[in-house]
Amino acid sequence: MTNRITGISGPTVSASPKGLKMYDRVSLGDAQLMGEVVRLEKQRAVIQVYEDTRGLGVGEPVRSVGKPLTARLGPGLLNRMFDGLQRPLDGLYQEYGAFIQAGKQAAQPWLARTFSFIPLKRPGDETRRGESLGYVEEGPFKHYIPNMEADGRIVRIVEGEMGLDDPVAALSDGTQLYLQHDWPVRLPRPSRGKRARVEPLITGQRCIDFLFPLARGGTAIFPGGFGTGKTILEQSIAKFADVDVVVYVGCGERGNEMAEMLEEFSALDDPRTDRPLMTRTIVVVNTSNMPVAAREASIYTAVTMAEYYRDMGHNVLLLADSLSRWAEALREISSALEEMPGEEGYPTYLASRMAEFFARAGAVETADGKTGSLTMILSVSPPGGDFTEPVTQACLRTTGSLFLLDTNLAYRRHFPAINWFQSFSLYEGDVASYFNRQVSPQWGLHHRRCREILQKEQRLREVAEIVGTEGLQEADRMLMHVAERIRREFLMQNAYTEDAYSSPEQTNEKIGGILEPYFRDTNTPTHGASGTEPGPDYPRTSLGSKNARPEA
């Protein structure tokens, strides 16, 4: 029997509830829009619709697919671009042209491809759920094919060119195993547990690697008002981070930026493998004018694909731009569901949903006994640049590091505009000792001295505001001079030049080149350093207050 639509409100639809299950995926109306059951009542089922509901009519049919919202996992995901529901955008483009229409189920063009499957098991072997059956070659590495169905004894396993829908193995109980499988996006993929081991994730951004280093499996957020360079920073990290796979989610952001990024990533080579960057990248994109409910789903689709590559023992980086748009989508759906609102209209489960999402990051021992990591770097777009708003605050409760982007630094073209007083990294201690061992024994010392100088400079600037730079002592002026060099030559990094990537060795050399002469000179004071002025690029925001407006 078929259920019927009884009401429509924004991105939600009511239907007769009979036979529907919670979180079932459904197909709506004659246009076959995709939706998910999010609430069941005696008289009605409420469905969150992942597409534009315009044109949908009351009385049209609702059909259950009988499965929750899933992502299709298998070879062929890399070097592709998907929408929030994992529909391949290149397929949609070829099939339907430049504009995305609702309800179109694009043929998945990668289905036609075959992959050369090399088995690791033999008939008669036992296999457990999560274990690899074999692998296919995908780009620079082995793509392991897991058994995600059941424990059992293998009765048949093949070798050679296989399509995604051809069974590659069969178990004694009759279960067929394929190159690809579906996984519910809202369910974290299993692992044998988290690892505490700390390794740095090198981003190539001096300010991050040196002052606020990230660990593999860690989480970072960077909140910043518009024009503070969130997107440029995310994309620089996506280009240069030393990971195997990058999953980039453009969540409710600009279409033109995505076009720019795609073109650039196809043209640029990964410095480590000399292959185009796109071959290690998966892009999930739901621009701001694409349906809001699919925007909510997009980060789950992305994290599921990221976990899939983590389970092969890879280091994966998930970048999302921006989490605020996801939270707003959640708010929009919540208000259409007429739920009781919490702070600023966001649903009360905002923080817990976010914490659940953050918990999917981590370095793990995979079900197959390998070590993999999933690191998350997420941008946040606080309204009005006000960091006291609920999304930033909810993130702060769970994130491992914070790179706070400062409007005042951005107005002065100090990029990346990371505020060095308000940002933090909980991985700092562990990672610094790693760099001390691996890069230079001076790393920790430089780090301390750099911090100290920047802090002293802050106090001196306050003094200089009152007495003028002429009234400062020579030693203080020298300190302000070296602080300005740190800011201009070290912390600033132009994303459009060669300087866009700085290896830990280059970073160490650069800061050493600034600090060492200064400490040499101040121990044996020499004169002749010209009078310097306080530089203008100084962060002024504080975490507990509204962002300062640019002085008119």
Add this chain to the structure above:
Amino acid sequence: MRLSVHSYSTVARIQGPLIFVERVMQARMGESVTIVFPDRRKLEGEVLKIEKNNVLIQIFGESRGLDMDQTSVEFTDAVKKAPLSRSLLDRVFDGSFQPLDGLPHFVPERWAPVSGLPINPIARARPQELIETGFSVIDGLNTLVKGQKLPIFSSAGLPSKEMVAGILQHAHAGAVNSVETGKAFVVVFVALGLAHHEHEFYRQALMRMRNRFVAFINLADDPVVERLLAPRFGLSVAEYLAFVHGEDVLVVITDMTNYCDALREVSTAREELPGRRGYPGYMYSDLASLYERAGRIKQMPGSITMLPLVTMPEDDITHPIPDLTGYITEGQIVFSRELHQQGLFPPVDVLPSLSRLMQRGIGEGRTRADHRDIANALYTHYAKGRDLRRLEVIVGREGMTDDDRLMLDFADAFEAEIVHQGTERRGIAETLDLGLGLLQRFSLESA
């Protein structure tokens, strides 16, 4: 598909621009309806929400004169569409697409849904072709490219319309050294809640555009709800001209603040949960559904460039309207009251202004090889000078070093010579030469 037009006179409630109709069979979300007044007048409307057989309708016009008994609502079984034809060029319409110029309505060649469809991100071509606006602050420092959306953040009483008129008059595509100056733009002009004195001003500016414009005019005393419709009509027309006829279209919308206020008005009438400052929580998505219609498409010749005008309430750039706009658009041109009071035109504060797509539009082969260096140097030194002005207030000019005093003079000269240009058109080469000259005069390197 229903075969006949359904008509209902079961109006249950009328509230502001909204009508609730009962016992409706098979309504569609976004369905276009015709509301027939007791005096047989007709107005268009749209289905906003359906709950069983109760339907909520938004009227595009004044609800004055409606009653509960004789009013009827006709359901058309189709979503709202815009009539399109090349003969709409050089025409002026109101916010409901009715001619305002006294001429008869044109014969549509085709129809397109007013809300448009999202461009597949993979089909987008990267915007990188320069548009020369004739203003140094834009061309030199915040370069505009085809397919970009770059709003002007103005404040009450600042000369935003003069700047818009200047851009309309001067803008053309093309690089500095190319002999041909490129095709002129087709302008789609959408006015929302326009005051009468401004109307006259823009009318004259458009008259100079001969055959190259389409205007949708909603005046300050026209129905508020039409303001939600007019920009969508304008953008449907722009998409048609750009992607069917290959024109470069410049869409000017003034003023987005009035659009957002109309959105808030309808939202409160619907008794929705208000967000920041009473604006609805979906305002970001709603604004994006307009702004994101700008762009270029691979293998298609045309482009849609958007210049929305936003009046910042209380001169506050963190107000939800400029704030959400800035999160969607590719940069912003910000006006400063202080510069206006100093008599500078255009009074653009370059520090908070930004063009995100500038990097692709400038440099060798597009403008000039030294463009980026000149722009960066002007920025850095001006920012420094501006910062030192605050210090000057406290310690006085005497308490500062010679270097600092030089930067103060530089900032003054930058404002007077680069920012200020009056109404004359400045070519991009001239702008760059001026900038280079200024840097050389102050012996500042351009790096």
